[in-house]
Amino acid sequence: MSKIKILTLSDHPLSPSGVGTQTKYFCESLLKTGRYSIISLGGAIKHNSYKPIQVDPYGEDWKIIPVDGYGTQEMIRSVIRAENIDLLWFMTDPRFWGWLWEIENEIRPLCPMVYHHVWDNFPAPYFNRDFYLSNDHIVTISKVTHDIVKQVAPEVPTTYLPHSVNPDIFKPLNDSQTEETRNLSLQEEDRSKVIFFWNNRNARRKQSGTLIWWFKEWLDKEDLHDKACLIMHTEPKDPHGQDLEHIINHLDLKDRQVMLSTQKMPTENLAQLYNMVDCTINISDAEGFGLATLESLSCGTPIIATMTGGLQEQVTDGETEFGVGLIPRSKSVIGSQQVPYIYEDRVDKAQFHSALSKIYKMGKEERKKIGMLGRKHVEKNYNFLKLQEKWVEIIDKIVEQKENYNGIRFKEVA
Numbered sequence: 001m002s003k004i005k006i007l008t009l010s011d012h013p014l015s016p017s018g019v020g021t022q023t024k025y026f027c028e029s030l031l032k033t034g035r036y037s038i039i040s041l042g043g044a045i046k047h048n049s050y051k052p053i054q055v056d057p058y059g060e061d062w063k064i065i066p067v068d069g070y071g072t073q074e075m076i077r078s079v080i081r082a083e084n085i086d087l088l089w090f091m092t093d094p095r096f097w098g099w100l101w102e103i104e105n106e107i108r109p110l111c112p113m114v115y116h117h118v119w120d121n122f123p124a125p126y127f128n129r130d131f132y133l134s135n136d137h138i139v140t141i142s143k144v145t146h147d148i149v150k151q152v153a154p155e156v157p158t159t160y161l162p163h164s165v166n167p168d169i170f171k172p173l174n175d176s177q178t179e180e181t182r183n184l185s186l187q188e189e190d191r192s193k194v195i196f197f198w199n200n201r202n203a204r205r206k207q208s209g210t211l212i213w214w215f216k217e218w219l220d221k222e223d224l225h226d227k228a229c230l231i232m233h234t235e236p237k238d239p240h241g242q243d244l245e246h247i248i249n250h251l252d253l254k255d256r257q258v259m260l261s262t263q264k265m266p267t268e269n270l271a272q273l274y275n276m277v278d279c280t281i282n283i284s285d286a287e288g289f290g291l292a293t294l295e296s297l298s299c300g301t302p303i304i305a306t307m308t309g310g311l312q313e314q315v316t317d318g319e320t321e322f323g324v325g326l327i328p329r330s331k332s333v334i335g336s337q338q339v340p341y342i343y344e345d346r347v348d349k350a351q352f353h354s355a356l357s358k359i360y361k362m363g364k365e366e367r368k369k370i371g372m373l374g375r376k377h378v379e380k381n382y383n384f385l386k387l388q389e390k391w392v393e394i395i396d397k398i399v400e401q402k403e404n405y406n407g408i409r410f411k412e413v414a
Contacts, residue, residue, distance in 0.1 A: 300375045
């Protein structure tokens with residue numbers, strides 16, 4: 001029996017981005033059934049080589065083709081035509097897929113289009129309605145995005161399926177393991193400090209430079225230069241972000257008040273970092289979901305996060321708080337006619353300083369108690385080991401309906 005062929009378009013599945021990680025989870029969910037084969041066009045990163053690769057242990061069943069951007073119309077036509085693709089799955093926010101939806105009338109008669117929708121925000125963006133209508137099914141990663149799609153395009157089949165983490169990898173360590181990590185990772189004078197952690201891309205909307213500036217002002221105000229520090233796990237000079245080393249030097253932070261962690265590491269080592277620190281921060285202006293804070297909670301470490309996008313459902317389940325949520329104080333609209341508009345939720349410095357102080361003044365045991373409640377929240381609602389079954393169920397159902405497609409040919413391309 002021939003296997004069902006899926007074409008995925010997204011961040012490179014082996015990249016560390018949230019979209020890349022979730023793409024990997026999605027592909028592995030299907031491949032483990034033994035009934036699927038996948039071709040992934042992996043984009044959104046710089047490639048050292050454009051040679052297709054096969055992913056162990058799946059061999060020929062999973063091939064990744066590195067591409068610039070997310071591919072082209074002719075590339076999609078060519079792959080679907082040559083490989084007899086049964087379903088097209090693509091993921092990230094709507095700004096990147098206008099070129100794809102332009103040819104939906106060519107694609108959908110041959111195979112369903114399933115959009116894994118990452119990012120929108122209220123007020124409901126009705127300018128995306130035509131985009132939504134160009135899909136056979138939309139899967140949303142946050143409750144906010146799900147509500148938006150149902151409001152803007154209620155006729156499109158939509159399923160809420162959030163980002164997830166593997167709780168067997170991102171798990172709490174005991175005190176002796178955590179102490180060992182601190183001893184190996186930090187200088188002696190830093191080991192007793194309250195450590196705040198930031199694990200994100202150094203991109204404009206992530207507010208990396210603002211974080212350093214505000215954190216330094218908090219240290220000044222509270223006289224905590226030798227009692228608290230910030231570790232930032234990121235690329236210090238991302239072309240889409242800021243020169244963090246320059247900012248640190250400009251602010252005269254010479255005594256490791258802000259430390260940069262630039263070494264790429266396996267997820268197991270990243271989990272050790274989440275356990276070693278006292279709190280993980282995300283003050284992004286806009287966020288589809290925010291995987292780092294979810295990983296942190298899964299390790300039993302509380303969070304400080306902007307109440308935007310999927311971060312809102314991480315900070316609280318409506319009854320219990322798993323850290324401190326920062327309420328946006330203003331909203332702005334950015335974008336252009338070429339790049340559809342997105343909304344940015346801005347928090348203010350005073351509120352952020354208050355959140356830092358709240359976490360700092362908690363005792364170690366109180367922080368641990370809040371973090372472990374967060375762990376239970378993740379195990380219940382964002383457990384990859386459970387949600388992978390839902391992915392298989394969704395795709396199986398859509399593929400079963402493929403017989404309703406009448407199979408017209410692609411237009412010939414000159």
